[in-house]
Amino acid sequence: MKTIPKIVVVSTALVLMLVADIPLLPVRLVPEAQAIFGVWRRTARRCVVIGSAVAVSSATAAAATQTAVAQQQAAAAQKQAAAAQQQAAAAQKEAAAAQHQAAAAAPPSPVAAAAGQPLPLGTVVPMLPAGCITTPVGGVEYYYCGGNFYRAVFQGNNLVYVTAQPK
Amino acid sequence: MNRLNFRMAAALLAVGVLTLSVTVSTEVRAQTPVVDPAATQILKRMTDYLGGLKKFSVHTQNTIEDVLDSGQRVDLEISASVVLSRPNKLRAERKGDLIDQIFYYNGKTLTLYNPSNKVYATEPAPGTIEGMLDFARESLGLVIPASDLVYPNAFPLLMQDVTLAVVVDKTFIGGVKCDHLLFSRPGVDFQVWVADSGRPLPRKYVVTDTGSPPMLSNTTVMSDWNVDPAAADARFTFVPPKGTKAITFMPLTVQTPTPKGESK
Numbered sequence: 001m002k003t004i005p006k007i008v009v010v011s012t013a014l015v016l017m018l019v020a021d022i023p024l025l026p027v028r029l030v031p032e033a034q035a036i037f038g039v040w041r042r043t044a045r046r047c048v049v050i051g052s053a054v055a056v057s058s059a060t061a062a063a064a065t066q067t068a069v070a071q072q073q074a075a076a077a078q079k080q081a082a083a084a085q086q087q088a089a090a091a092q093k094e095a096a097a098a099q100h101q102a103a104a105a106a107p108p109s110p111v112a113a114a115a116g117q118p119l120p121l122g123t124v125v126p127m128l129p130a131g132c133i134t135t136p137v138g139g140v141e142y143y144y145c146g147g148n149f150y151r152a153v154f155q156g157n158n159l160v161y162v163t164a165q166p167k
Numbered sequence: 168m169n170r171l172n173f174r175m176a177a178a179l180l181a182v183g184v185l186t187l188s189v190t191v192s193t194e195v196r197a198q199t200p201v202v203d204p205a206a207t208q209i210l211k212r213m214t215d216y217l218g219g220l221k222k223f224s225v226h227t228q229n230t231i232e233d234v235l236d237s238g239q240r241v242d243l244e245i246s247a248s249v250v251l252s253r254p255n256k257l258r259a260e261r262k263g264d265l266i267d268q269i270f271y272y273n274g275k276t277l278t279l280y281n282p283s284n285k286v287y288a289t290e291p292a293p294g295t296i297e298g299m300l301d302f303a304r305e306s307l308g309l310v311i312p313a314s315d316l317v318y319p320n321a322f323p324l325l326m327q328d329v330t331l332a333v334v335v336d337k338t339f340i341g342g343v344k345c346d347h348l349l350f351s352r353p354g355v356d357f358q359v360w361v362a363d364s365g366r367p368l369p370r371k372y373v374v375t376d377t378g379s380p381p382m383l384s385n386t387t388v389m390s391d392w393n394v395d396p397a398a399a400d401a402r403f404t405f406v407p408p409k410g411t412k413a414i415t416f417m418p419l420t421v422q423t424p425t426p427k428g429e430s431k
Contacts, residue, residue: 005172005176006172006175006176009175009176009179009180010179012179012180124417141412141414151414152284152286152412152414153288153414153415153416153417154279154288154307154414154415154416154417155308155416155417156307156308156309156310157266157268157279157308157309157310158265159281159284159286160417162417
């Protein structure tokens with residue numbers, strides 16, 4: 001009988017002590033720690049934070065500066081590690097560039113597949129389907145193809161084509 | 168025996184409570200801004216200097232990180248030449264992946280011109296560079312890279328919600344010794360490299376989206392700074408070459424199909 005409360009207390013204490021390392025709990029040591037330098041940083045920053053929390057009593061500007069210095073060192077160290085990884089990445093980059101060229105060269109116009117059917121007015125496509133005929137109407141250039149009239153417009157910085165009714 | 172048990176329980180409970188309180192206090196601490204005044208001073212010196220320049224020209228190399236549908240990371244590159252003359256003139260020539268564009272702003276109108284497609288669009292614009300940048304972004308969806316550095320109130324804008332500001336190191340960008348600054352705010356990290364002697368001009372600017380897992384960045388490397396460029400008015404006004412056609416900007420709000428077509 002006496003052992004039951006003992007077990008309860010011990011296990012409660014253990015759970016409480018583990019709180020710091022359970023990521024799913026709402027109480028976390030460093031929220032979004034990896035937002036700065038990826039997963040490595042999580043470890044580095046946690047050490048810094050725990051270290052400075054010891055001197056938590058006087059939360060003065062001096063403490064803030066200490067933390068800043070420690071984080072600066074951590075950032076500098078990680079920068080070196082990143083430089084090492086960069087070499088490995090360089091080799092892969094060439095392959096990626098080749099694929100990007102291939103992706104850009106391919107005509108990925110999903111609307112072109114639907115050519116022949118009238119599209120709702122105001123439909124925006126990144127490029128004209130093949131075989132459009134240029135027809136100026138009222139000083140505006142329209143492109144007619146697949147049963148649709150298109151007009152060139154800037155959508156932000158991008159030149160796109162939008163289906164329209166010539167008038 | 169009973170008393171021993173009680174003491175033991177009390178001790179363990181105390182340990183547990185202590186652990187929890189340390190956890191909570193570190194949590195509070197992690198959210199306390201860590202702002203090194205040395206970093207903010209360098210940033211302010213740079214934005215003040217840039218904001219005080221009557222005119223300047225600069226070459227920028229803009230790298231936009233992207234992820235292919237197939238999962239690979241690729242970069243899009245855009246080279247730009249920018250000429251700015253306060254209070255109301257700006258010209259930016261941009262060439263690169265998927266873009267060949269000249270932007271003109273003469274204090275009255277802004278024009279976007281695609282030489283390769285021979286099309287341009289002109290809109291009436293507010294009378295100052297800052298007003299025009301706001302209008303271009305909010306009403307037309309136009310993006311002008313690193314424009315957040317040229318606002319006269321760039322410093323408070325950049326420092327808004329900043330939770331971390333540190334001087335990482337000194338390093339070299341394009342042969343110029345720079346202070347490397349790192350700033351963090353919810354969802355965005357940004358780094359600025361500022362020349363550490365002479366004119367405090369920015370040499371590199373990286374904005375990283377930390378709100379989504381790929382943590383993609385937009386990098387702008389700045390070179391060929393000139394604080395006294397040729398800035399004749401004619402450079403900022405677009406004169407359509409023969410054969411070019413006028414088109415329009417699509418208003419930002421019209422994203423859905425309109426039943427009656429455009430009433431231009």
